[in-house]
Structure formats: C-alpha cells, structure tokens
Amino acid sequence: MIRQPIVVVMGHVDHGKTSLLDRIRKTSVAKREKGGITQHIGASEVPVEVITKACSAMMSLMQTKLEIPGLLFIDTPGHAAFTNLRERGGSISDMAVVVLDVTKGFEPQTLETIEILKDYKTPFVIAMNKIDLIEGWVSHPDSTFLESFNAQPPEVQQELEKRLYNFVGRLSELGFQSERFDRVSDFTKQIAIIPISAKTGEGVNELLMFIAGLSQRFLKDRLHLKVKGAGRGSILEVKDETGLGKTVDAIFYDGVVKRGDTIVFGTVNGAKTTKVRALLRPKPLDEMRDPREKFLNVEEVHAAAGVKIAAPGLEDAIAGSPVFVAGKTDEKKLKNEIDKEIREVLIEKGPDGVILKADTLGSLEAIVKLLKGEKVPVSKAGIGAVVKKDVVDASGIRSQNRYYGVILSFNVDVLENAEEEARRAGVTILKEGIIYALLDNYKKWVEGEKEQERTQMFSSLTLPAKLKVMAGCCFRASHPAIFGVDVQAGRIKPEYELINDKGVSIGRVKSIQSEKESIAEAKEGMQVAISMDEPTFGRQVNEGDVLYSNVPRTHAKMLISKYKEFLNPKEIELLGKIRGILGDMYVTSSHD
DSSP: OBOOOEEEEEESTTSSHHHHHHHHHTOOHHHHSGGGOOOSOEEEEEEHHHHHHHTHHHHHHHTOOOOSOEEEEEEOSTTHHHHHSEETTEEOOOEEEEEEETTTOOOHHHHHHHHHHHHHTOOEEEEEEOGGGSTTOOOOTTOOHHHHHHTSOHHHHHHHHHHHHHHHHHHHHTTOEEEEGGGOSOTTTEEEEEEOOTTTOTTHHHHHHHHHHHHHHHSHHHHBOOTTSBOEEEEEEEEEETTTEEEEEEEEEESEEETTOEEEEOBTTOOEEEEOOEEEEOOTTSOSSSOSSOOEEESEEESSEEEEEEOTTGGGBOTTOEEEEEOTTTHHHHHHHHHHHHHHHSEEOOSSSEEEEESSHHHHHHHHHHHHHTTOOEEEEEESOBOHHHHHHHHHHHHHOTTTOEEEEESOOBOHHHHHHHHHHTOEEEEESSHHHHHHHHHHHHHHHHHHHHHHHHHHSOOOEEEEEEEEEEEESSSSEEEEEEEEEEEEOTTOEEEOTTSOEEEEOOEEEETTEEOSOEETTOEEEEEESSOOBTTTBOTTOEEEEOOOHHHHHHHHHTSGGGSOHHHHHHHHHHHHHHGGGGGGOTTO
C-alpha cells in the first residue's frame, strides 16, 4: 500500500505559507493567528479526491492518474516542524514547498531553510507567491498560472519573467539548477518554480498537481508502508489540552497506532513508555493546531497521518523525539534505539565551545549543524530551560576563551537563579526564537567581545610604531623637546618609550598634539607634535631620524601569541623589525 506523502511548507515569516494552505483547504487559519504569524506547527490532510477534482483538467491533459491517497501538509513557524520531522539525523518529510514572496525574494530564513533542506537531501519545489502584487497584474481567481499568465499584458509578462529569472540566478548561486515548472526538462536535476497567488488561487492547482505527481513519480518506493506493522512517528509538539492534560501532536510515517497501544518516546532522562488513552485526529482539510470542528476520536490511525495522542506521563516528552509503538518483545530494543538517537544530539564534553539550550531535539540538531558550518564548537547542547549550572559552566569556559563563554538559548525559559548568576558572573545569555537570528546575534556578540578585547589590549600593551622626525618642525630643543613626527606605521601613545634604529633609548613620549590639541594616540598617516623630557633636539634626535616604539619582550610575545589578529600585516612586520633591532637588549629592557 502507498501512504500519502508528507509535505512540509517552509519559508520566511509572512511570505504566505499558511495563506497557501488556507487556499487549498478553504480555511482561514492565518486570519485567526496572533499577528497573522504561525505560532505552532500544524498538519492537514488533503484527500486525493480533492486534488483530483481541483486538477481534473490538467490530469486529463497530462494523462495522469493519482495512486497516492492524498497529501499530508505540515505548516511551520519558520522551519521548526521540519527540524522536528526527524529520524536518525535525517528527515521523515518526503518533500518540501518553499514559499517565496515574489516582491521580497530570498530573505535570511529562506536561505536557512534551503540550507537545511540541502543538508537533509529533501527534494523541494519553489512556490513563487504573491504574483497578484506585480504591477499591472490582472487577477483571474482560481485559474491556472498559465491561463492567467497568457492573459496578462506583455509588459506584465516580462516583469514576471524578470523576477522569476532573478530567482533562478539566486538558486544557481546556492548550488541548484531551476526553471519555471512548465519548462523543466529533468525533474531529478532541476527545481521547479511555480508562480502562484495564495490570495487569488492562481497557480495553486498546478502546485498541488506537481507536488502530488512528483512525489508519486519519484518517491514511490519511499511511500510503501507496513499497513499492519507497528507505528513509527515523530513528535511535533507537546501541548496542554483542556480536559486531556499533556498531549503530543505527532506525525506517523509508517505502520499503525491504536488506542491502548504501548508507545515508547524520548525524554531528557531517557526513553519512557506509556499507554495511549485517546487518539484524536483532525477531519480531512481541517488543521491539527486550530481545527474548525472537534477532533475525531478514533480507535486507530494508519500512516501517514497527523494525530494528537493523549496518555499519562507525556509531560517529559521531547518535541522532535521518535515515538514508536511497542510490542511486548521489542520495548527494550526500541528504548535503546531512542536513547542512542537522543545521545547523538545531546552534547556534554569539555570546555571548548559555546553552551546551547533549545526546546526540541530537532532544533538542537539543526543549530549544532549550523554552528559547525560556522566553525563554532559546542561544549554542551541540551533541551529545556537555562539553569544555574549552565551559567557556572559558561563562566568557566569564559575564563579559558571569552568567545565561547556564552549561552545560546533557543525558544526556552531562563530560570530566575540562572539570570541572577549570569549578572553576577558577567555571563551573556543570548535568547532567540529564530535560528538565523540566534546565529547573527552570536556573531555580533563575538564582534563586540573582540572590540572590547582590542580596546583592552591597546590600552595595556605597547604596540609597534615607526616615526620619522619631520624637517623644519622643531618647536623646542629641550626640557621638554617638542618636535614634529610623521607616523609611518602602527600607533603611539603618551608614555611609550622610543628607540632609534640602533636600539638606543631616546626617552618617553610625554604628550601628543594635533592642531594644538592634546590627543590620546596618533595612528599611521598622522603628522603630530610630540614632547619628550629626556632628549635634546640636535643631539639625541635629529631631523630625518627614524624612531620606533620600544615593545617589551613580554608584550611582543603576547601580541604574537594572543592578539595577532588585531594587528595588520604592516604592524606584524614592524614588530619583527623592532625585535631584531633590540636583539639581546631585551634582556635589560626597563619594560621587561
């Protein structure tokens, strides 16, 4: 038997994911959501009869007969459901629809979505939404895209083609070949771009037809299922339901789950078992997270399906965890399988890396992968609230590496005692609900830390500098000597000791002036006047002399071993020259 494909709808916030499904289902879920933005994961079944009725003309033309029983759509806040639809580091999703706003193009969450799809090797199509917003577009509600496109004025057609090929170019940069759906020559190599309007319905039937047709044609082997076998699924969300207590929304992709079955699921403390008290299923074309009608209370559910499970002990269940139906003989085996899978995602190792806490197994796994792609190590990755021990661990890490001593918190609470400890220990907790924003915030935080470290380093260490004494710029010969210098490399500050090219000390910089104003430092390219108590101009220092800052040996070692990234190539070369000039004199340097 062939099950219905699991199709996840993904894309950037407000590009029209829920509106597209509303058009297919003839519902209005998007309007009922807070701020019009999807907050929870949803699942909707679209029976094959609905697809056949909507696409009958195209099916006749293409001489296609659908064998799949329908499509199971998963609606997502960003990519959250996709990262929860997981099995052993892969995804149980058969196909994805990436919804793109034709007026906005590829935004950060779109790029993140495509990276995750690429990582999981999940086939996808692009729904190029909001074509009705193209200037001059004349809408033909519920028509096919091709019918509507052919009826548009030539300049409108050209504008759509221009935008579509901008998408083609961007996808090419991301490593994908693509084309408008009716021009695709090889669906195994090219991504189909289907222009649609979720608002008017234009192109939506073609999108439905292509998702159904492509999944049937290319995923047939994957869609075969064990009708009588034990159910295997993935937990989407853990929720409180009035009158039921803690429930889980789950997707079953294989086998059968029945009321009274023993199910095995994952928790932070290991796999647990419970007995199914109730199975609640949304009606076809209804939405699991926000049904218009009451759930159907059913005795059993066959894959592929979205179902709400009520059972005792689900409060510890992890979203993204597998959920398996267990017979008497394989309960221990399934527990071991789930424990192993969770251990592979949870990380607990040495102090070399950031600390990450997330709400679900899938989110945790996705963030760890993305951090790895950015070459950011993770020392600890866990599920649940940020606790005091996390802060203590981060503080210890910070003492070893300030760039890793931070907690990344994704969609989880921070306990009050953890907040207090963080303030006391000076540990930063970055909180976010969107993965790309969390990574961006971490990068900005690192830049801030580097700037702070750079400032501290520049204030506490003597940096390399090269000065040339300017001709005709002696303003006072001695006590103090005041003369003009051209800063040819590096920077100087008051209290820097200057040496000549023989390594002989000239004295210390007392003050620096630029345009008769005292300044704290002079950088490469500046011409300034400096005052020094020790030398007499015309004796120890003369016009045309080249002077250098006396960088103590300990400072030089620290600059090269710890702060080299803060120096430019010219400063690194200059530091080597100064070390060469001083040579053995480092031993007797007054700064060492």
